[in-house]
Amino acid sequence: MLMRFARRTGILIATLIVGSMAVFLLLRVLPGDPAQVALGVNATPEALAQLRHEFGVDRPLPVQYLEWIGGIFRGDFGTSYVTGRVVAAEISKRVSVSVWLVVLGQLAAIVIAIPLGVLAALRQRKASGTVFAGISQIGVAVPSFITGLLLINIFAVRLGLVPSGGWTAPTEDFGLFVEQAILPVLTIGLVQGALLSRYVRSAALDVLREDYIRTARSKGLMPLRAFLRHGSRNAAVPVITVIGLQVATLIVDTIVVERVFVIPGLGSLLFDGVANRDLLLVQGIVLLIVATILVMNYIIDLLYLAIDPRMRRSA
Amino acid sequence: MNADEPMIAIRGVTRDYGRTGRVVHALKGIDLDIYHGERFGIVGESGSGKSTLIRLIAGLDTPTSGVVKFEGKRVSGVPERKLDFLRSQLQYVFQDPMSSLDPRMRIRSIIAEPLIAEHHPDPESRVMELLQAVGLPASAADRFPHQFSGGQRQRISIARALAPNPSLLIADEPVSALDVSVRAQILNLLNELVDAFALTLVFVSHDLSVVRYLCERVAVMYRGDLIEVGETDHIYSDSAQPYTRSLIEAVPRLDNALAGVTARELAARMEAPQQASA
Amino acid sequence: MRITPRITAALAIVVVSAVALTGCASGSAAKSTATTATIGLTAEPANLDFTTTDGAAIPQALLDNVYEGLVTLNNDGEIEPLLATSWEVSSDNKDYTFTLADGVTFSNGDKFTAETVKWNIENVKSDKWTISLKSYMDVVDSVEVVDDTHVTVKLSKPSNDWLFRMTTRIGAMFDPDASTDLANTAVGTGPYTVAEFNSGDSLVLEQRDGYWGTKPALEKVTFKYFSDPNAENSALQSGSIDAISGLSSLDSMSLFSDTSKYTIQDGSTNAEVVLSMNNASGIFKDVRVRQAVNYAIDRQAIITNSTADTGKLIGSMVPPTDPWFDSSLVDAYPYDVDKAKELISEAGVEGATIRFRIPNLANVSAAAQQVQSYLTAVGFKVELDTLEFPAQWLDKVFTGHDYDMSIINHVEARDIATYADPTYYWGYDNAEFQSLVAKADAGTADEQVSYLKDAAALLSKDAVSDWLYLESYVSVVKPSLTGLPANQLGESLNVTDLAWS
């Protein structure tokens, strides 16, 4: 058990290192000179060379990489070439926004998916079950930006219940935070929830086929109650896995939803950074996203080990 | 080739499975010689190590310690690409004719598979020849494994094994997965073919009566050890080993043995006759 | 089939509370009060430092509001006094003596004097400024402080353009003692200071104490930045902003047709949408081919499709708000497919392939697809290649000159002079044009107008580019909010006149 934990941790660290190199190299292939973008259209060649030197982009790649990664260990993501701002501060400001969306969105997804999936499974052979399953099928096929635009159109423009976008930190004005966050969180919740509900359904179906549920049902327990009492724990295992696997799509959906609702999260910072060839900024954000996904997968693996004794033995 | 020299020489072979902690000793120091032209049987119940042993002989597995030699050349620990001398001489018939035939391949390709490596000049006519030898019609070549019965599939398996003209045939419980009614046919076929092609046969079974029908010499295995080696008839009549005796007593009569029926199956047949004949 | 009563009850609670929550929430929405206003904008500043960071967004927010210059550009495009109450020009048109307003202080309390002016002008000429626009200050030879409120700027040659450029960002007056962290702090003499800058979201201006001039009506003005036009539109519709300055999707103007709720301002700009052709290489070296392109394209139709009929035909690189605008050039090349084909066959370039490399900007993409349609109709093969803006487009087209044709908005004021630079990406090298521009800069005001008229006509004759249209500046404002500038002629969005009626 301890061995496995150590091994998995070792793998995580190695993957993170290789991942950071991949991020670094990937962004170095970008054509377009950051100095040119920073100086604008009529810069002189001398000024360009000077600025390139200042940015350090004229040094050998390994040196640049080591300096960058060394800085990150000290929590220093560098200072943006383009905007002159401290990258770490910039990113952390935006991350605090995106994390709200990711966490609340995922919670909303769970709240939507579990009833939908369980009901679809329990009523599998009935018309209502087909309807539930159909809802999630269609939900999976609708892109998040369409869902977002639809919600804006209905709730912000036509009904005027909530603002169409924007963001306020909950610490600043909680009421306004709730108003502005409802639609984007609902969008993420619907899109992710539709996907999740399919896994919930199949996990629930697997559990329902187990003998103890059949026994419970034969004893006259109603299906839902039997499921809740006996099966939900076992159904949770595959669902947790899926939530882990969904981290990547969740982050991507959040980026798109931020765009639709004009939320100053990590996504908009990323788009601006790419357009401005703000190498350090983009590198920092991409590394952060990649590392988050890797670490989440690691945590899910460990959770697995903790939850399901069978997994422990077979390992 | 010296007739006195064993075809297969096994010296001090052990095989352990698993890593530190829970080690399974599948073979615990085996010494064995098998000679040219012999029909050699290996018996033992499942888990006795007989399958491990023949896999080592076939070079499909590597012993933990000890040496396996084929015609004086070392097999154990030799990389696959240097095993040509063995592969050209040794062929194998598996227990389960379904899982040993690729379901996506036509019979023609299955039988011809061993011919590719030796660049056979005319695989097509060789396949026809082999189909005839194992008693299948030529039309079988264009069909897929699932279109045949279990006995027919084992015939195909045998045809494939014979394709490259091997000198040694290893048969790993070739009839135990088959319906009772066809077992005798397959055993007879093997019997004939071993004679016709002058093969050395290593035949593995959990059923001593089947081995007695085919083999001159037999080795009895129990929990990774070779507890007895000798003439089949001699062991059958005079063995002093209690384990061997229990194997023999599990088969009460010769006609049942020929039909491949064990004591347990007989008992089952008496309880539910209709199922056993199905 | 059976949903247990408990579940039904739970669902009901969730639904009811959700409705209640949204219902309550809408009541508490922060609406602008009588002393604050929120303006929606599209382009967001990268930081607060326009001395080293290019882009229109920073001066748009800060100039005239936070930073002030000696002179400013009013909303009709005329130069007006600001920190300088008056100025005199010497007879040789080379020395400008400014009289400065009295008692001007920076927002940190530091005094603004003639010394400050000298420091600032010299600072632009130093290495501290890196943006290319600083070159407009090259013409300044020296600055002499006469006394605390008088300063003389000596030019190396007469330049009509220089005073105009002093209304732009290079004329902004910084506090010499507070110019170390311009990216994050802005200390100016203007009525507002930057209270908050939330990147990706908004910039908040707050009125400061001790402003030397007339106090503006509003305490607080927020610029809210939207990357998505729908979000901006619905923000105005739902009341979370009070105006959109510079509507980006002009087709959505009809959303705001209710005049009791919205006022639409149709303003003018300097933004020429130019179909540029590489005059230095390829088929567009031939003037006949360039003329053919001008004949082949129905510009009025593009205006209809791309700008909801708000764009204006210009015919050369001059907006109607400049004094040297010549309306006769507008019709120089009417839409005439036969004429175009004739010129193409004369030049012998039938069926030629055009590498049309455009930046990935929505308005450009729409115009480019129409241009492609028109040019295909006269027999060209047009390869549309979309480049990421700004990085790739600057790299390949603007700097590398590796293109046949492109489209971009040229938003800078009085930028006809760029055609006098043979290294500029259009590759136009005409000595006659260059001398006209030089003479216009050195001459009297009247001479400037007549020389630049000739220059514009020459551009048109040579069909150097195809000037598709001049962008309009459409703003949508709540009727009770007044004082939002209608035109976008200078670099600033001056909000000091905003007031609620």
Add this chain to the structure above:
Amino acid sequence: MTVLMKPRMSTRHRRSIPASLIAGAVIVGLVIIAALVSFIWTPFDPTITTTDRLLSPSGEHFLGTDALGRDVFSQLLVGARTTLYVGIISVGFAAIIGVPLGILSAAGPRWLGELIMRFIDLLLAFPALLLAIIFGAAFGTSTFSAMMAIGIATAPAFARLARSGALQVLSTEYVLAARIARRGELDIAVRHVLPNILGMLIVQASVCYGVAVLAESGLSFLGFGTPPPTPTWGRMLQEAQAIMFTNPMLVVWPAVCIVVAVLGFNLLGDGLRDRFDPKMEDNR
């Protein structure tokens, strides 16, 4: 044992064709027909701009025209082509990267298998959107960049499936028989492993197809998808998005096409899985 059971089950146990398979096949069929029809006939040239802009649906323009006066129906027909093309290339790309990696990790030495799987894990941490943004910036925004990004991001799914399938096949006796018959590892991979996992790969491809179409529309919306003038449903959405409140139908048509096409591919994938994966048998 599962290998032994599989074929018997499918032959013995003739299951009815799932409704999702029929529905999926019909929808996908319609998309294919639309794409094929667009080669020989469209009411108008979908790339030619006119001044007949923002027209309502009529007998001439079945679904009206867009902001640049192009016929919406014609664009949708040609857009079906792009949709199929994007799906085929990106899923194909994913399979070409993923399947050999998966088989290699199963057939190769332990350390190599381990290394490949860790690489696949790493690949999973780069979402398609992230890759598309970087590729778009590096190689220009193009269909190809988008397809490459989607392909690479989808490859891990194929690699994992191919690995688990290959491990199963490699443990069978017919592979042992092939080894005894002196077939090389490559021959075994091509002649035995690949044909036997092809079925599950096809099911996977159908599922990934929907994901790819969805991803492409998202990329187009963000401006990283297929650039003009090629009509695509995703970019039609993007172009119409700015005027969606005044001309909502211009958003609705491509949105419906995307949703329905993705639904079709998903249903087809689910149906194929239900039909051919014996583990799902009880779900019927």
